[in-house]
Amino acid sequence: MPESEHELAEVQRAHWQQTYGEHPGMYGEEPSEPAVHAAAVFRAAGAREVLELGAGHGRDALYFAQQGFVVLATDFSQVGLEQLREAAVAQGVAGRVTTVVHDVRESLPLADTSVDAVFAHMLLCMALSTKEIHALVAEVRRVLRPGGSFVYTVRHTGDAHYQAGAGHGDDIWEHGGFAVHFFPRDLVDALAKDWILNEVDAFEEGDLPRRLWRITQTVPR
Template sequence: MRDQERPAEGSAADTQRTHWQTTYTAHPRMYGTEPSEAARHAAADFRAAGARTVLELGAGHGRDALFLAREGFTVHAVDFSAAALGQLTAAARESGLADRITTTVHDVRDPLPLPEASVDAVFAHMLLCMALSTQEIRAAVDEIGRVLRPGGLLVYTVRHTGDAHYRAGISHGDNIYEHGGFAVHFFDADLIHCLAKGWRMHGVQAFEEGELPRRLWRVTQARR
C-alpha cells in the first residue's frame, strides 16, 4: 500500500513503544553484537573532541553503548524499552563493562533525566527518525542542548526522504510512514537545517545501512 491514510488511533509513538518492547522481548540482541558504522564514526569524533562521557539515546540492546564503553567512554544509555535495556545491562556485566555503563528507561518525548551541561557528547542512531512529530524532534534536540556541556558534540543519524521506504506504507502525516510495523519520520534538508539553528554545524554525511539499503544522513553538530 502507498500513502494509505488511517484514522487517528492515539499517538503513533505510543504504539511504536509497545511494538519495540514486544520486538526486543521476542528477538534478544536483534541487531547483533557488532557496532554500527555510525558509532564508529562518532567514537572517533568524540575522542578528537576530548569527550569522556557519552549519552546514547535509543540505545536498544546496546551494541553501540558496549562499543563506546570498550573505547573508553563512560556511557549513559537510555531507551523506552525496558526489555532492551535489560539485555544491555546483562551484556555489560558479561563483558566486564558494568562500571562504564548506566541505563535509564526513558521516552525521548520527556525531559532528559540529567542535569544541565552534564555530558560531553550525545549519540543517537536512528532515534530521532522514529515516530516523532517535528515538534517533538525539535524539543528533543533542545533537551540534548541543555544536557551537553558548551562545545559538546551531538552525532545523530536519520533516514531521509531519499530512502526507498519514503512515502511507502501507511502515512501518519508529518513525513511519518509505517512499513512492516515500524514507523519512521523521514527527514528532509529543511529539518536538518532547522535543528542546527543555534549550534555549530560540523557536517552532514550520507551513508547506507542494511540490506534495503536504508539511506541515512549522519549529522555532527556542537553546542555553542
C-alpha cells in the same frame, strides 16, 4: 491507524518491546558505523561521558564503554535495556554503563551542561512529530557542555520506504510495523540553528538498503 501522536507512540513502544523480546540482540554485537565514527569525534574533543538516546539492546553503548567512555544509555524499551545490562556484565564493562528507561518525548533526566557528548542512531527518525524532534534537540543542547558534540543519524526522504506503507502525516510512514519520520534536508538545517553544523554525510545501511544522513553538530563554546 492510530488516531493521535500519543496513541502512535504507545503502539510503537509495544511493538519495540515485543520485537526485542522475540529477537534478543537483533542488531548483533558489532557496533554501527556511525558509532565508530562518533567515538572518534568524541575522543578528539576530549569527551569522557557519552549519553546515548535510543540505545536499544546496546551494541553501540557497549562499544563506547569498551572504548573507555562512561555511558548513560537510555531507551523506552525495558526489554532492550535488560539485554544491554546483561551484555555489559558479560563483556566486563558494567561499571562504565548506566541504563535509564526514558521516553524522549519527555525532558532528559539530566542537569544543564552535564554531559560531554550525545549519540543517537536512528532515534530522531522514529515516530516523533517535527515539534517533538525540535524539543528533543533543544534538550540535547541543554544537557551538553559548551564544545560538546551531538552525532545523530536519520533516514531521509530519498529512502526507498519514504511514502510507502501507511502514512501518519508529518513525513511519518509506517512499513512492516515500524513508523519512521523521514527527514528532508531543511529539517536538518533547522535543527542545527544556533549550533555549529560540522557535517552531514550520506550513507547506506542494511539490505534494503536504508538511506541515511549522519549529522554532527557542536555546541559553540
